[in-house]
Amino acid sequence: MAFDETKTEGFKVVGTRPNRPDGIDKVTGRARFGADATAPGMLHGVIVRSPHAHARILKIDTSEAEAMKGVHAVVTRADFATGLTGENWNILENVMAGETALYDGHAVVAIAATSSLAARDAAKAIVVDYEVLPHVTDVDKAMAEGAPVIREGAADKSVPAGLHPNVVRYHESGHGDVETGFAEADLVIEDSFRTEATHQGYIEPHACLAQLGNDGRGEIWCCTQGHWNVQKVCAALLGIETSKLRVTASEIGGGFGGKTAVFIEPVALALSLKANRPVKIVMTRSECFRATGPTSSTSMDVKIGMKKDGTITAAKGVFRLQGGAFPGAPMEFTAMCAFAPYNLANVSQIGFDVMSNRPKQAAYRAPGSPMAAFAVESVIDELCEQLGLDRIETRLKNASKEGTKASFGPTWDRIGLVECLEAAKAHPHYTAPLKPGQGRGISCGFWFNHGGETAVQMALSEDGTVQLSVGTPDIGGSRASMAQMAAEELGIPYENVRTTIADTATLGYNEISHGSRVTYASGLATIEAARDTIRKLCKRAAAKWGIDEEAVSWVDGCAVPSGPNAGDFDPLPIARIAKSMGRTGGPIVGHYEATPEGAGVSFATHIVDAEVDPETGSTRVVRYTVVQDAGKAIHPTYVEGQYQGGAAQGIGWALNEEYIYGADGRLQNAGFLDYRIPVASDLPMIDTVIVEVPNPGHPYGVRGVGETSICPPLAAIANAVSAAAGVRLHELPMSPPRILAALEKQAAG
Amino acid sequence: MRYHTPENFEDASAIAAGADGVTRFLAGGTDVLVQLRSDMVTPDDLIDIKHIAGVHDITPLRDGSWRIGAAVTGAEMSENALLGQAWPGVVEAMDLIGSTQVQGRATLAGNLCNGSPAADSVPAMIAAGATVSVIGPDGSREIAVADVPTGPGKTALKKGEVVTAVNLPPRGHGGGDAYLRFIPRTEMDIAVVGCAVSLTRDGDTITAARVSLGAVAPTALLVEDAAKALIGSALDDAALEALAKAAEAACKPIDDKRGTIRFRTHVAGVLAKRAARIAYDRAGGAK
Secondary structure, three states: OOOOOOOOOOOOOOOOOOOOOOHHHHHHOOOOEHHHOOOOOOEEEEEEEOOOOOEEEEEEEOHHHHOOOOEEEEEOHHHOOOOOOHHHHHHHHHHOOOOEEOOOOOEEEEEEEOOHHHHHHHHHOOEEEEEEOOOOOOHHHHHOOOOOOOOOOOOOOOOOOOOOOOEEEEEEEEEOOHHHHHHHOOEEEEEEEEEOOOEOOOOOOOEEEEEEOOOOOEEEEEOOOOHHHHHHHHHHHHOOOHHHEEEEEOEOOOOOOHHHOOOOHHHHHHHHHHHOOOEEEEOOHHHHHHHOOEOOEEEEEEEEEEOOOOOEEEEEEEEEEEOOOOOOOOHHHHHHHHOOOEOOOOEEEEEEEEOOOOOOOOOOOOOOHHHHHHHHHHHHHHHHHHHOOOHHHHHHHHEOOOOOEOOOOOEOOOOOHHHHHHHHHHOHHHHOOOOOOEEEEEEEEEEOOOOOOEEEEEEEOOOOOEEEEEOOOOOOOHHHHHHHHHHHHHOOOHHHEEEEEOOOOOOOOOOOOOOOOHHHHHHHHHHHHHHHHHHHHHHHHHHHHOOOHHHEEEEOOEEEEOOHHHOOOOOEEHHHHHHOOOOOOOOOEEEEEEOOOOOEOEEEEEEEEEEEEOOOOEEEEEEEEEEEEOOOOOOHHHHHHHHHHHHHHHHHHHHOOOOOEOOOOOEOOOOOOOOOOOOHHHOOOEEEEEEOOOOOOOOOOOEOOOOHHHOOHHHHHHHHHHHHHOOOOOEOOOOHHHHHHHHHHHHOO | OEEEOOOOHHHHHHHHHHOOOOEEEEOOOOOHHHHHHOOOOOOOEEEEOOOOOOOOOEEEOOOOOEEEEOOOEHHHHHOOHHHHHHOHHHHHHHHOOOOHHHHOOOEHHHHHHOOOOOOOHHHHHHHHOOEEEEEEOOEEEEEEHHHOEEEOOEEOOOOOOEEEEEEEOOOOOOEEEEEEEEOOOOOOOOOOEEEEEEEEEEOOEEEEEEEEEEOOOOOOEEOHHHHHHHOOOOOOHHHHHHHHHHHHHHOOOOOEOOEOHHHHHHHHHHHHHHHHHHHHHHHOOOO
């Protein structure tokens, strides 16, 4: 029998908008999030954190705390594995400081007690003696001569000689000769930009319940984007075998990349082992800000040359990213995404990964890309303005398309940037009149998307319904889209598929829900598992009919003879095959395991109208339109939700969100009062346009959509605000004091 | 921690007067409970005044003045149409605080006694000429709201003293008030600058005015030079410019995570002008 490899039309379930299967649980409070787990005899863990940005830990005195009522265990770095190297060492050092506290909020010691109040009181009784060391939190200052060294020898071989030891990785890519290109330009603009660190801002703080017994076996229940990663990292940090731990992912109240990292689970395990009781740790919001992943702050220089007709002749970018007290700032993504939307003969991009006394950066939705777009698209905007060119036409003229060479090397496959720009140009928003005080900005954005290790299992129930087990935590409605793809392939109703996020003992390794990979990779695996299931169903029908397996086809949920020559049999529905499966060969289970590598990249174009109050510098985003290539929208409502979510987070990043450090190196705004994410009334209704240019690497053409949506907003909003204010803004966030200062500076000439 | 629910203010005062640790009165709790949970304050005695008769009442008195009980919430004030007609600036200042949920708990008296220089309702009460009734170990007294805050987190209330009600004077004919604040977002935020203006008109001419600024000094300010700039004028451009200058001159702000000295000073002048226009229109009968 034959199966269509790819399907781009004639869908019955894909492309519809059914209710999400987890919806009722979430609106009724039945859904169980990280902090909802309990176990008999459970203790509560609290982590004591450094109040200093950089300090040697001289002595930890826990004697008074340990004597307090209800206290069962105290752990320090001495209670974790030794001899770790590479990223495992970095994670351990971050999860529990060794000799030195490297940032305000760095974990130093943890305690477990019978109640969270007892644990908090005991934590206050722990005395840590510090020798405060000089600190640095700014990316440019951290690279400058004389800056305090965060850790000697942290740099890898990519770093050229002569740079400060805080520069730990270096990236260089591009092609052509930029100097020749700049010489061909009619106008060259070079400008510098800065962005502050922002937090993913998920509403659910990190939470876990962990148990590790003296027999060396353990379990973890936690909110995470990737429980196989939690299993692997925790096993390494505790020095036990991976399979000794079983990890179950809870419902997740947002992640946006920030829950790809491991923070509290190894600490809860270590406390549990010592106390021989289950231990629960729930972070406070303040801890989330101080000790979990914000994104990098940046300092960037971009230079672009353009001819009078809008042709870009050369482009160069230097991107310096501060990633906290550990290597890993995603500067290579910043560099590679910067000029990806454009077909350039001459392009050069350089990235620096810089350490400072801040928390270890974690992935945040298209890590590194939004900042690049802010710098590059601001300069393109300035060039268009000075040359009197239309902003979309100019981008179309230079747009990357199938067959052109990407700024970072490869030749593009089928991509949808031109389609996005054309859709934006045709959208009524682009030509709608503006009121006085308003400005319009546009920007393109790019994200790679990702495949990754994936395993899926599909078990048939005796009534013909289907239990689908996937290993990627549902962070954006993926249980619905998986059920849709399974239903589509099997020819059964959406409601007949139940999707479960399986634990680590149930499936093979699944990479984290990151890189916008879930609908692509778990979706592909679901489709392939369904095809595997169908093969097995057809085999049962063939046996029943006494014909060749190859002579059976699967149509609308039934096995049918492939043609007149195959024989004359009534269609055999899935429910009937399922009912007799115990007698006809046993349970029917389809599965698929692979590392799919055809994740199609995604481009977007955003249009923003902003209004600036020139007397106060206050900004309102009054209209917003997202145009993005989804390849194929499986559940259009959730695709639109991703588009709107990326825009909303981008508005916060552009206008008000920032990590504010005092001269003492302490975080000044570790709470949602002074770390200002947008509230509902700050946002206009965000309009969306789904462009569908099928990805050749997915059976239905799916491209990941979760991350590209946050790539254009910083730039589009900066261009809109700059147009409205009449002055170019070079630094994010564009908070009212910053806008007012720019206006005053301009007025002063 | 000991939690008390006294049935009258004399008992509430006596508990506080006799306590030797950290004492907090609990009305809406939108400051106290947040501070408690974030380890900023751990009271030894928490005295809940919500069980005392009359604390939830908004009472219009015969002379046109108003008595607002110490546990009256922002939501209850916003739903009182007559109060909104008399003192729209005080009501809108209270209404700006927090979310819908916070509005169901937060109180004028609590906003004042928390001692924050950025409290939204305090400039509005000062501009309105409000007073508070206080019961303490030495009996009762009435204090001008302007005299209550003495510094960030500090008030002029003595040990054992508790605010029983906020008193707003009679509005009278031709009066209007308004409060504006600057926040970076649209709601759920703390004032970077706040400004309240209350004035009385005779025809087009302003005959009386009070101007108060918040979040630009250690306490909310009553700015007499700003009032002088308005009195006698018909709110012409010259008067507005003089008002803005007087407001700016009164500012003694700090640079912090919420705003710079330069920004706060400039915006104080902008808000003073805008609030004065609204108060002037309201005094002229605009809704």
